[in-house]
Amino acid sequence: MTTTPVEPEALEAAFEATIARHDRIEPRDWMPDAYRRTLVRQMAQHAHSEIIGMQPEGAWIGRAPSLRRKAILLAKVQDEAGHGLYLYSACETLGVSRAELTELLLTGRQKYSSIFNYPTLSYADVGTIGWLVDGAAICNQVPLCRTSYGPYGRAMIRICKEESFHQRQGYELLMTMMRGTDAQREMVQESVNRFWWPSLMMFGPPDADSPNSARSMAWGVKRNSNDELRQKFVDMTVPQAEALGVTLPDPELRWNEERGHHDFGEPDWEELAAVIRGDGPCNAQRMAHRRAAHEDGAWVREAASAFAERAGAR
Amino acid sequence: MTTTPVEPEALEAAFEATIARHDRIEPRDWMPDAYRRTLVRQMAQHAHSEIIGMQPEGAWIGRAPSLRRKAILLAKVQDEAGHGLYLYSACETLGVSRAELTELLLTGRQKYSSIFNYPTLSYADVGTIGWLVDGAAICNQVPLCRTSYGPYGRAMIRICKEESFHQRQGYELLMTMMRGTDAQREMVQESVNRFWWPSLMMFGPPDADSPNSARSMAWGVKRNSNDELRQKFVDMTVPQAEALGVTLPDPELRWNEERGHHDFGEPDWEELAAVIRGDGPCNAQRMAHRRAAHEDGAWVREAASAFAERAGAR
Amino acid sequence: PAELAAYCLMLGDDALIMSQRLSEWCSRAPDLEEDIALANMALDLLGQARLLLARAAAADPGVVPALPEGSPVPAEDALAFFRDAEQFRNVRLAEVENGDFAHVVVRLLLFSVARLALLERLRTSPDQVLAAVAAKGVKEITYHRDWAGRWFLTLAQGTEESRRRLETALEALWPYQAELLAPHTGFGVDPATLRGEVDVVLDQVFAVSGVERPGDAPPSDAGREPIGGTGRELPGGTGRDGAHTAALAPLLAEMQVVARAHPSGRW
């Protein structure tokens, strides 16, 4: 077999053409370094979010108020671990190992979604996270199923399918609780009050302040702007809130006939900045939990490696 | 100052004379090695029992059902720590440090009272431990106030005073619960059922099987036989049980007019042997808890020493 | 039917309490694969618990705790969330506090070897429901046993530390093993009849791993059982009689807190 040297310009042109045709880039294809870096950063952040995201809901598995809900919640949190796995695997196709990414998470050099730095204070939060947080995540992620990098897009297809199942389950929990006692209805409303604004922030800062977005969109790594997705989420959620019988805590929220969209208030971007900076209510706790699990498991991973080596040597 | 060499025989005679007069031996006095060893073993075991004994009751501080009971229980467990302190100090007068004794406890070379290897399963156990376990301990310990070794006797005077306060509080808790709901009365009876036999075992094996007792009694380290004390405890406790309205779980228990004492059934000595051997329901847990506390605190003790040295150097 | 209910409660409570302890591992395992595996086993056992508790309630409605008039709480939840510790019939092996990863491996091994032997026989139970639960359960528990056996071997032959931790866990949990095979009369397969089979499997795991089987005391030394069991019937007894370790009440306090705060709630 002979290999023909290819000019860099030709490689770049081929890459651009693939993007332009909305075809997928695959691991063996040439790609620009910046594209690779952007992808790794985005997929890793997504993977980390799935893993950290196990904590706020996981805290309620032990206290789930019915066995059916316990099973649903346990399965959901397990799915999140599974999503983490797919995404770390997708990252590995770009030559970055799970161990390296874990290190980057644990040392704070890579981030995870800021939504998971908010506490879960009642069982209604399990429903609200499903409805609003998973709902927002889906809005963000559905376009990524068509993202230009093949393994990422394929992982997202599977993830989105499961996420929308989780979203329906969350909404159904809230529906059931709203048909329950007054105390339960209050619990739902209180939970929605706490999670509404943080959910809107999940789409990131306003487009004007989002420096990396333009290039990501050009590369087909990202396919819609933050503000577009945020608007879509609000429009989708308002009728669901009405059906549920809860009030969304935004006095400026109303239908704008002219725009054909809902107007809504401005999220507190300083709060988002604070949470991203590490000053959210649970940042320290989430990281400490993850670090402790990692450190407590070190001896097990070492034992497994030692055993595998010995078995291989035989 | 000149020191006159004294013949060993003279020392021994002086020691025996002190014992015979029921006077106290003090730390500076000469004493036989075996006497010293017996004392250290007995006092250390007692100190360890106070420390391990914090666990079964301490487990209920967080769950105490009234603030008044929480305060009483917290104070009681704190007193146990205090008793441990006095007794370790008394041991130190014989030249054994607390650190050495702790090491002997943590490596299993010294024992603690087997009663603390039984679990506490309801809040009634807090009362039952006060009534029966502290009651049995008092029967064992009151004679020790007149024990031949001065520092031990003096520690026991203080400890016995506090123990009988605890005993009254435990009995009072059970009395109050018996005036409460049916569920509370059942809780008390169930607790008494579990603790009755182990309490009888606190006096040790029958005299016939208690090899060290004779010498300890000759030295005035011990002043009553196991069986005498056990009988005294039963005689004292039966009318208290009647006043309380609980049944003691022994079908053979009845007043013997002739003996002027209660007859009672034989405790299960194999069970006692098993618990002493380490196979009681909570032996492993108690030791693991103690070891964990000791290890978790190592860095603090090191920091305190380092700080003290540095402060001393200035 | 009372005997059937008692039998189902016993097996259902074992599964429920094991599931609760396993699920405490969620987001805490040594790596993602094991996190998923542990959650999966917790889910399997939770599923078994639900079917068995529902069967117990159907066989003898008298076992279900009373709830306020008109409460929408289903029987399985009334049993899980509104009984107190002494009404639970699970073995104490299931309830003791979680330790390290070696502890969960040993607990699962001891538990699933015995449960698998039992479920295999229960597949031919005259009670159709129980037979169906057993048939499904056999597949699930086979996976649990294999997982635990594989990790037992890995830890035994891994590093010095893993070996030490494995042995510590085995020593701590072994005294609870006998309770899994305590005689049960009345309905169903008597666990005591499974001892031979269970011993063969465990001995094989020990042999392959090069781990010594923990000492069963010689027969004359009957005090070896955790709370004795010689001569006079002890007030305590075993988990099957409702006599539990101090670890069960706090487990239930957590598990039941939300359900009990809303006895008329819908979830």
Next chain:
Amino acid sequence: PAELAAYCLMLGDDALIMSQRLSEWCSRAPDLEEDIALANMALDLLGQARLLLARAAAADPGVVPALPEGSPVPAEDALAFFRDAEQFRNVRLAEVENGDFAHVVVRLLLFSVARLALLERLRTSPDQVLAAVAAKGVKEITYHRDWAGRWFLTLAQGTEESRRRLETALEALWPYQAELLAPHTGFGVDPATLRGEVDVVLDQVFAVSGVERPGDAPPSDAGREPIGGTGRELPGGTGRDGAHTAALAPLLAEMQVVARAHPSGRW
């Protein structure tokens, strides 16, 4: 009277929840002396909590949760055991989970410096009961502050590890410090007026120990508060409004489990 009750609840809940966390140290401290000291401080705070909750109930019986007809539960216990998380008014500093020994030292330091400043002023409260509680409390909390200050210095100047752990704890707990001095209008001394005094004491402890005071963000960066606090009123708020961390519900689940299981019980 409603304002007096609200004020007493706030101070009483602080003491109750701190006491509960401190008492978790029982039988777990680095040595016997500190075990006793921690239990002693837990007892002091429990005593303060009882007086303050009773005062709140006397001032405004409306704050006391309703219990079954004829329940013998006293008001202090109804308040402690039958309120839910969102009805507690304690600062979040009191409720966050226990960490290592450095964590308890830092928590006690921050808590008692602020509480001491408050109680010193409350000694002249027009409410006689509150004044008496404050007078007694000043002596107790002075001891707590001194204990914490002494250990803060010891850990800061002890070993590298103790220094590291102290700084980690300080970093973790500092964000909760501001809540102790959040403005409170209505009855009583406004904690916000104590900031100067509290800062002087803390700065002295930091200076003597050679530990840098954790960064308060520059004034323009208002997002530094744990849950923001800029612009729009956040749904959360602080512990004083009943907005607590996720740690409070499990704490209460444990604390309240026996009392709630026996709403007509006598203890």
